[in-house]
Amino acid sequence: MAEICAHIMDVAANSITAEAKKVDIFITQDKNQVMLTVKVIDDGKGMTREMSEKVQDPFFSTKTGRKVGLGIPLLKGTAEHCGGDFYLKSKIGEGTEIFASFALNHPDLPPLGNLRDTILVMIISNPGVNFSFSYTINGKEFTLDTEEIKAQLGDVPINHPEVIKFLGQYLDENL
Amino acid sequence: MKLEDLKKIREKAEKDVELRQKQARIRIVVGMGTSGIAAGAREVIRAFVDEIAKRNLSDVVVTQTGEKGLASQEPMIEVYEEGKPVVVYGNMDAEKTKRVVAEHIVNGSPVSEYVIEVR
Numbered sequence: 001m002a003e004i005c006a007h008i009m010d011v012a013a014n015s016i017t018a019e020a021k022k023v024d025i026f027i028t029q030d031k032n033q034v035m036l037t038v039k040v041i042d043d044g045k046g047m048t049r050e051m052s053e054k055v056q057d058p059f060f061s062t063k064t065g066r067k068v069g070l071g072i073p074l075l076k077g078t079a080e081h082c083g084g085d086f087y088l089k090s091k092i093g094e095g096t097e098i099f100a101s102f103a104l105n106h107p108d109l110p111p112l113g114n115l116r117d118t119i120l121v122m123i124i125s126n127p128g129v130n131f132s133f134s135y136t137i138n139g140k141e142f143t144l145d146t147e148e149i150k151a152q153l154g155d156v157p158i159n160h161p162e163v164i165k166f167l168g169q170y171l172d173e174n175l
Numbered sequence: 176m177k178l179e180d181l182k183k184i185r186e187k188a189e190k191d192v193e194l195r196q197k198q199a200r201i202r203i204v205v206g207m208g209t210s211g212i213a214a215g216a217r218e219v220i221r222a223f224v225d226e227i228a229k230r231n232l233s234d235v236v237v238t239q240t241g242e243k244g245l246a247s248q249e250p251m252i253e254v255y256e257e258g259k260p261v262v263v264y265g266n267m268d269a270e271k272t273k274r275v276v277a278e279h280i281v282n283g284s285p286v287s288e289y290v291i292e293v294r
Contacts, residue, residue, distance in 0.1 A: 121220040162228075
């Protein structure tokens with residue numbers, strides 16, 4: 001994957017495949033500018049311990065044609081290669097939490113990528129799913145929760161053209 | 176720009192919501208599996224989202240799905256329209272997407288050179 005954002009999008013797509021109704025995404029760069037951490041927590045159907053281990057193995061999933069593909073091994077590989085850590089916690093009926101960290105000074109660290117488009121695309125193309133984003137980089141904080149947006153909108157869907165325009169501008173101004 | 180500004184949009188948009196809720200006229204589904212994302216599916220959805228907003232296409236929705244099993248043709252999209260066959264486009268990018276919106280979604284004639292399947 002060329003961008004950290006593409007990994008985030010991929011992990012979130014797994015959450016949606018797992019029937020999550022809420023996906024929380026945290027992106028944080030620590031104050032000392034050493035590590036970048038990404039955490040994605042969903043309330044999807046979760047996995048058994050055995051399945052949790054298998055989805056981290058690139059050969060398991062491709063051989064058996066499972067729905068969870070190469071995405072997790074790719075993210076894990078990037079994190080571990082770039083001086084960071086990776087873990088996946090999951091519980092049947094409760095959801096899944098995925099954590100990846102990366103050393104910011106690692107030469108092979110992919111760029112964060114286009115966070116604005118990533119957030120917009122996820123929200124608009126999954127109107128039935130709630131997302132919360134929390135982004136803290138260089139002391140700058142940004143949070144966005146689609147539940148708050150939907151509360152303001154009432155019956156107007158979040159993927160309405162006028163709302164799309166608003167969200168695009170809102171992200172441009174605040175992110 | 177604040178979230179409270181959404182109230183104005185709500186008032187303005189509530190009029191056409193009833194119409195929209197009956198059934199979106201066209202549903203566009205973009206493959207967002209790992210291979211789709213790696214091949215640029217986000218840019219394709221972004222282009223749809225921009226065009227829907229710009230052209231005020233309140234009866235068109237774009238959604239995502241997982242792997243479509245044809246990784247070599249990603250990014251792939253399917254266009255569902257009531258009473259018509261499903262049109263599948265492959266190897267899409269933002270520019271091709273804009274053309275599909277103008278010619279197929281708005282004017283009703285599929286862009287045959289990008290079509291990989293009709294079913």
